[in-house]
Amino acid sequence: KNQVEQSPQSLIILEGKNCTLQCNYTVSPFSNLRWYKQDTGRGPVSLTIMTFSENTKSNGRYTATLDADTKQSSLHITASQLSDSASYICVVSPDYGGSQGNLIFGKGTKLSVKP
Amino acid sequence: NAGVTQTPKFRILKIGQSMTLQCTQDMNHNYMYWYRQDPGMGLKLIYYSVGAGITDKGEVPNGYNVSRSTTEDFPLRLELAAPSQTSVYFCASSKLEEQYFGPGTRLTVT
Numbered sequence: 418k419n420q421v422e423q424s425p426q427s428l429i430i431l432e433g434k435n436c437t438l439q440c441n442y443t444v445s446p447f448s449n450l451r452w453y454k455q456d457t458g459r460g461p462v463s464l465t466i467m468t469f470s471e472n473t474k475s476n477g478r479y480t481a482t483l484d485a486d487t488k489q490s491s492l493h494i495t496a497s498q499l500s501d502s503a504s505y506i507c508v509v510s511p512d513y514g515g516s517q518g519n520l521i522f523g524k525g526t527k528l529s530v531k532p
Numbered sequence: 533n534a535g536v537t538q539t540p541k542f543r544i545l546k547i548g549q550s551m552t553l554q555c556t557q558d559m560n561h562n563y564m565y566w567y568r569q570d571p572g573m574g575l576k577l578i579y580y581s582v583g584a585g586i587t588d589k590g591e592v593p594n595g596y597n598v599s600r601s602t603t604e605d606f607p608l609r610l611e612l613a614a615p616s617q618t619s620v621y622f623c624a625s626s627k628l629e630e631q632y633f634g635p636g637t638r639l640t641v642t
Binding site (some may be wrong): 421449451458459460461462463466506510518519520521522523524525 | 536565572573574575576577580588590622624629630631632633634635636
């Protein structure tokens with residue numbers, strides 16, 4: 418069964434610290450893996466999209482890594498800010514292009530950044 | 533560009549009532565989607581559309597209907613609201629890989 422598992426479920430860190438969120442997936446075939454940020458009461462916003470041939474991709478202070486062999490991804494946040502407080506969702510697509518109607522969503526990691 | 537807009541933001545329905553959740557995008561995207569997000573759960577796809585006049589079921593379509601008469605609009609219809617449909621509903625659109633989400637509609641059925 419296609420699944421996306423994220424850990425930890427929630428995380429509290431102090432402002433300025435770094436953190437790493439994990440995503441393991443059992444999706445086959447595999448097209449790409451995305452990380453989304455969802456602020457409370459808002460829709461998800463894309464951070465990164467990586468295909469199976471990409472090992473790492475950055476978006477400002479966010480760096481995603483992908484190991485397609487072990488089917489693991491991580492999202493590293495550097496020098497956290499209060500505005501990083503949100504849920505981070507890992508999403509895997511088994512489809513190459515097309516309708517993207519089969520995305521598999523993880524349950525998300527809720528990050529709280531405290532001053 | 534406004535992106536993806538959804539109305540209403542909040543709604544309370546009584547069991548058995550009907551309503552339509554509106555979704556509009558101004559990015560000329562062919563693909564549009566409806567998801568529901570329950571507390572502590574990942575987003576689940578309800579319906580999606582690959583273009584005007586074409587719709588298809590997602591993972592959880594029961595109790596919902598959609599139509600796509602124009603590229604811009606993709607309304608979601610609830611015919612007989614049930615408490616199990618209490619959720620947050622997100623509309624999204626895409627041209628290629630990246631999906632753009634609306635702000636969501638929080639629906640409570642009592």
